[in-house]
Amino acid sequence: MRKYFLLLLIFVSQIITVYANVDKHVDDTLTFNSNLSSNLDSLINLWYVKNAIKTDYSTVKDTNAVIPEFPDSIYIERLQNIPSIIDLSYNKIVRNYIHVYTKQRRKSVEAMIGTADYYFPKIEEIFESYGLPTELKYMAIIESALNPRAVSRVGATGMWQFMYGTARMYDLTVNSYVDERRDPIKSAHAAALFIKDLYAMFNDWTLVIAAYNCGPGNVNKAIRRSGGKRDFWEIFYRLPRETRGYVPAYIAATYTMNYYQEHNLAPKFSKIPISTDTIIISDNLHLKQVSEVLNIPLKALRDLNPQYKIDIIPAKGTCYSLTIPTNSIGSFIDQQDSIFAYKDSVFFNADNTIKNPKRSYYVPQAPTNRDKIIYTVKSGDNIGFISEWYNVRTSDIRYWNNIRGNLIRVGQKLNIYVPKGSKGKYANINKLSFEEKQKKIGKSTQPLVANKSESLDKNFVYYKVRYGDTLWEIAKKYPGISENDIMKLNNISNGRSLKAGQYIKIKSKS
Secondary structure (H helix, E strand, O other): OHHHHHHHHHHHHHHHHHHHHHHHOHHHHHHHHHHHHHHHHHHHOOHHHHHHHHHHHHHOOOOOOOOOOOOHHHHHHHHHHOOOOOOOOOOHHHHHHHHHHHHHOHHHHHHHHHHHHHHHHHHHHHHHHOOOOHHHHHHHHHHHOOOOOOEOOOOOEOOOOEOHHHHHHOOOOEOOOEEHHHOHHHHHHHHHHHHHHHHHHHOOHHHHHHHHHHOHHHHHHHHHHOOOOOOOOOOHHHOOHHHHHHHHHHHHHHHHHHHHHHHOOOOOOOOOOOOEEEEEEOOOEEHHHHHHHHOOOHHHHHHHOOOEOOOEEOOOOOOEEEEEEHHHHHHHHHOHHHHHHOOHHHHEOOOOOEOOOOOOOOOOOOOOOEEEEEEEOOOOOOHHHHHHHHOOOHHHHHHHOOOOOOOOOOOOEEEEEEEOOOHHHHOOHHHOOHHHHHHHOOOOOOOOOEOOHHHOOOOEEEEEOOOOOOHHHHHHOOOOOOHHHHHHHOOOOOHHHOOOOOEEEEEEOO
């Protein structure tokens, strides 16, 4: 009897220790909240979501309804009742993320729930075709809040947040006209293939979810440093800080999407037509031609086809798809010749090649509840640096200033919008040197890479950059290393900053 009592005491003490450690790291993992909030904010800024919120509030539950509180036992029971082969563990970290969704960001989450009605059936069908658990669709919530135009600080793009190199590995086209990372269908196929490859490595769905966020190299390192343990919660402390929040956020998103009604959350249904179909286009076409002939709002076409960066489908000599409402399919087929001929000289040359686009299709709108600051671009600046100095997203800087890609020039005036009342905090940034600006945000001002082999740290493996190299191509040379690993090790925020002759750290020799 005494033996069993001692075993019980040991078991209880272990449980207390685990929860104490988890509690100690709650603040660390909640740093992921900034990404989560940014994604939700970017979703709200989409045209069709704004439209839905403006028109649908009168038809849903009172948004000022009481926000219910539930004990841990209820959350545990509900998670256990969700049909899922993926482990849905519960702890204080998961509870904090549930509160983010159900308390702190209610209006944004209601918009996301409504948008899910359009995207989730498509994702489920794709994942089912690859033999994947369909509940992995909730990863798209953590990645982008279901925003196909989401762009992260390091350039990960689309609903599934692919970096350029990974997109190339999974046959997604990225060029000046098309970015298939923003194509909800093609990116979901690529995500499914990536997830299958990760499962072949780890044979554990929770580790797959973690590896999708930080890369398989980081998960393998965490496993090695933990003595070969392969349970997420046992390697928790060895994972990158952001990934510690990623899996709990996934569990919380799964819970929220299944039990939002119990929290008095009501979907805000978007204006995207639920019923759509695709047509294969085999010649150059502008979305305005389709919009004006078929009387489909141009903004709706953009929302249905976010992969076309400047409204042009560059299908001459190849094929691309066009998604339109199902009730317009017949009209498109009947009027196809008229659509291609409509104002064709405005958008294309006589031989139907694309005219050089000189203007963007949108006029950036100043955000509400923010103060405007003008920043003058200096030598050595890039959008990534500027976004960190002002604590804003790179995608916002591009939007506010009508910028495509990352090209900015010395002397260019950029509009930056900071939270209302915080203008004084950022007022002097325009006058500081690069070193002073980096120091202000706690970043090193040392060169990202060394140019002479004698100055290299002997504790690291280095690679000498050649002309034309990309981070993706360099990472492929070293098994278990991802482009994100290299960026973090060298404090690189933009892969385009590589220069021939530079030495970059690849991994530690230990």
